[in-house]
Each structure stands twice: as structure tokens, then as C-alpha cells.
Amino acid sequence: LxxxxxxxxxxxxxxxxxxxxxxxxxxxxxxxxxxxxxxxxxxxxxxxxxxxxxxxxxxxxxxxxxxxxxxxxxxxxxxxxxxxxDLELEVDEGENLESHCADCGLKVELKDVFFTYPTKKERVLNGINLKIEPNEKVAITGRNSSGKSTLLHVISGFYDVEEGHIAYGGFSKGNINLNSLRSVIGGSLNQEVLFERTVLDNISIGRMNAGLENVQWALENVGLTEFVKSMPKGLNSEIEPMGKGLPRSVIQKLLLARSIAGKPKLLLIEDSLEHLDSEDRNRIAGFLFDSKRPWTLVMISTDKGILEMADRTIELEKGKVLEMKKSKKQ
CATH class of the missing domain: 1.10.287 (Helix Hairpins)
Known part of the structure; x- marks a missing residue:
């Protein structure tokens, strides 16, 4: 402007x-x-x-x-x-994570990770050291501007770190085929939106293995099966840009369905349950944090009920790990 x-x-x-x-x-x-x-x-x-x-x-x-x-x-x-x-082209080579442990989550390691946004001077992440085991369900909490969202985006591979080292499944990010990394990560981040296509297209976008069966499985587990059946053309019903005309809770559930439809090895959730009522929130959170689910889960939340479901809670403050707590359920 x-x-x-x-x-x-x-x-x-x-x-x-x-x-x-x-x-x-x-x-x-x-x-x-x-x-x-x-x-x-x-x-x-x-x-x-x-x-x-x-x-x-x-x-x-x-x-x-x-x-x-x-x-x-x-x-x-x-x-x-x-x-x-002038942008550098991505190199289409490296380790393929899709064939790495078909039925288990992805191990994530961050060592001395620092990150600063190009438009800011202050560092957002200050020497993060973190190890998340395969299939571990982790909750990240903290005050506003503590670095929670940035950490999630760094783990997702959206941002390259300023300093430090990130590894997935024991392989350094630089040695991994980026397409295979993206294919094993499912995310429901704040930037995710619905676009002008069918319900099926909105859920299966970018997921080669998100076939009809997986899409229906995802809808069932977020509680949208009956809602989609009530739409004029079911899965082939058109959605307006940004989900215009749909309740906010339905939009959130569709985005969650998109994140799990590919049955990812690493699932990243950013405040995606905040617009749901307590019953839906607890039911979906229980599904996501279930130890039987073959994914590693990292979710941002300040909800005490959700934090208690996690195997481990990580609290951030000013871009640093302030405290790590094991869940009382263990």
C-alpha cells in the first residue's frame, strides 16, 4: 500500500x-x-x-x-x-523417505537451530535443540511470539535455517530428496486454505496416495462423513474459494482431513482445533494423539486437555526451549 x-x-x-x-x-x-x-x-x-x-x-x-x-x-x-x-533449482536427488519404515513415524532432530526472518533483525529461534522420536506425539506450547509457529514451519521444511542442523529419519535435510520429504509430511498450518474445486480435490491435493478410500477414512475421523453426504454432489460438490459459505468448524475439519488423508509419517498441526466445540476437539485430538497412529505428531496448543494427551510437552520462550515435560499418562 x-x-x-x-x-x-x-x-x-x-x-x-x-x-x-x-x-x-x-x-x-x-x-x-x-x-x-x-x-x-x-x-x-x-x-x-x-x-x-x-x-x-x-x-x-x-x-x-x-x-x-x-x-x-x-x-x-x-x-x-x-x-x-535467478532462484536456484531444487536438486531432484537424495534419500527417499517414502520407503523409510513404511509403518512408523518419522524421527526429527534439530541441533543448535537459529532462524531469523529476512525482514527482521531479532532472531526468532535461538539455538533450538530437540529430538522427536518416531511415533512420538509432542505438543508445543508457549506465549505469543515465543517461536512456536516458526519452529513448526522450520520442521516442515518451509524455511531454511540460518544456523544449525535438521535431520529426518537420521538423514540430514541436505541429503534428502525434497519431494519425498514433502510427501511424508502432512500439515494443517495457518496458511492452509480451501480453493475452488471439489471436496475430493481439496482433500487429496498433492497426495499421490490419497485415493478415495483414504479420503473417506480422513473424513470419517474428523467427523465430516455425514456433512459431505448431505452436500448436493457429495465428494464432487464444488467448494468456493477460501471455503466461502461454509461454517468455520467445517473448514477446519476439511483442512485436517487434507493433512491426514495421505497417512503421513510426520503430522504438523498449528492451532487447528481452536474453532471446534469441546466435544469435537477432544474426539479429534484423541484420534490424532492415539499411540496406534503410525505418525509422529507435533501440535501447537495451549489447551490443557490437549497438552495432557501428548507424550511430551515442549514450552518455548523467546525462541528457546524453556521446559520439557513428560506426560502424566506415561
């Missing part, structure tokens, strides 16, 4: 200067031409001809200046294209 406002101010300044310039030139021509005609150094015909030529030149200059906006837009577009083409 600030950039657009600055751009608009530049255009206003250009147009204002152009108007002032035209007024000054026209006034000067009339004054000089009038004096020359009165002193009989120029006749009326010559004066009119000179006026016409100068006005034509001014009109051409004005068109050139007005076209500068288009030229600037072209240069800006070329710069953006250049930024995209």
Missing part, C-alpha cells in the same frame, strides 16, 4: 510539473510573440505558425513523459522475472 501511494505521488508530481511547464511556455510564447508582432519584427502568420509548431513539439514531449509509467512497469516486470529466473 505504501509503495502504491508513493507511486501515485510521483504521477501527481509529474502531471503537475507538466501543467506548470505548459502554462509557462504558452505564456512566454504569447508575450514574446506579441512583442515581436508589435515591433513589426514578425507578422501574424509567422506568429501563428511558430505557435502551432511549438505546441506540437510540446504535445509530443507530453506523450513521451506520460508513457514513462508504462516503461517503468515494463522494467519492474523484467526485474521480477529476473528474480524468479
Amino acid at each position: 505504501q509503495a502504491r501511494e508513493s507511486h501515485f505521488n510521483v504521477l501527481v508530481r509529474q502531471y503537475s510539473l507538466m501543467v506548470v511547464f505548459k502554462v509557462i511556455v504558452a505564456t512566454g510564447l504569447l508575450a514574446i510573440g506579441g512583442i515581436l508582432v508589435m515591433e513589426q519584427l514578425m507578422n501574424i502568420g509567422q506568429f501563428i505558425a511558430a505557435e502551432i509548431i511549438i505546441l506540437m513539439v510540446m504535445s509530443s514531449v507530453e506523450k513521451l513523459i506520460l508513457s514513462l509509467e508504462t516503461i517503468y512497469d515494463v522494467l519492474t516486470a523484467l526485474e521480477k522475472v529476473g528474480q524468479v529466473t
